[in-house]
Amino acid sequence: MVKVAIVGYGNLGRGVELAVKQTPDMEVMGVFTRRSPETVKTLGAAVFRMDELINYQLEIDVCILCGGSATDLPEQTPEITHHFNTVDSFDTHAKIPEHFAKVDAVAREHQKVSVISTGWDPGLFSLNRLYAQSILPQGQTNTFWGKxxxxxxxxxxxxxxxxxxxxxxxxxxxxxxxxxxxxxxxxxxxxxxxxxxxxxxxxxxxxxxxxxxxxxxxxxxxxxxxxxxxxxxxxxxxxxxxxxPHGGTVLHTGVTNGETKQAIEYNLYLGSNPEFTASVLVAYARACVKLAAEQKFGAYTVFDIAPKYLSPKDVATLRRELL
CATH class of the missing domain: 3.30.360.10 (Dihydrodipicolinate Reductase; domain 2)
Structure with a gap:
């Protein structure tokens, strides 16, 4: 079983606990918070003070970081990656290259894996933009979020x-x-x-x-x-x-043969933004642990991780059932 630590317990942290409960190969080791542990009501996970995290290195396979992108993750992700494999949802698009470089340096130095900026945008929408532009290079991509x-x-x-x-x-x-x-x-x-x-x-x-x-x-x-x-x-x-609630659309319109119109559209309709984002984080936490087991240390984004790493199923089963 992959042992997960949830760092921060707001809407996203609660969503991670819910998502892990639905996975066959993962379990929550504990929640780590800056609040007084006795004030944090989880769905069953044990709660610890943030400064206790370092004491549980041998009991944690991956930390899922559930803080905010404005001030938490720029400091927490590199700091915690000194000691743990990590996954975050850093979503300040303009600062992702800077965040990646900082975390990558730490992860390589300390032989850890960190998956940054995952969720649905950045994350799944990023992948769909890449696929669309690669398949229809003569075209226009637009992303719309909401309502x-x-x-x-x-x-x-x-x-x-x-x-x-x-x-x-x-x-x-x-x-x-x-x-x-x-x-x-x-x-x-x-x-x-x-x-x-x-x-x-x-x-x-x-x-x-x-x-x-x-x-x-x-x-x-x-x-x-x-x-x-x-x-x-x-x-x-x-x-x-x-x-x-949330959702959105990646819409790519292009041409083949110079004039034949083609379109690729990807939509999400989300009843709960944090619960869905958490579900993506949990899938990439599985990938994070697999990459660490292969000693492929460093920072990663969704562009770098093959889909097979996200699934609890082996690749032979994936080929048989999904391909």
Missing amino acids: GVSQGHSDALRRINGVADATQYTIPNTEVIEKLKAGETLELTTRDKHFRECFVVLEAGVDAEKIREEIVSMPNYFADYDTEVHFISQEELNQNHKAM
């Missing part, structure tokens, strides 16, 4: 001083999608494709307009989008904006 709650963007909102709680929705421009499907070639900016809508609960005495300006000008998250900010009560947020 749904972005965990990373919501987390970035909640980390602003003066924000008590927040939820952010990513909303695709459906008119643009239909034009692309109809065969139109469009030059699209980031702002053309999506709209961001934020529902924010403020702490007492905070200047709302100052917070609004900080949100709409936040680089890598909101600055490149039309963003609407609503200030609401905690009660309203709890009642109307605590579900976690």
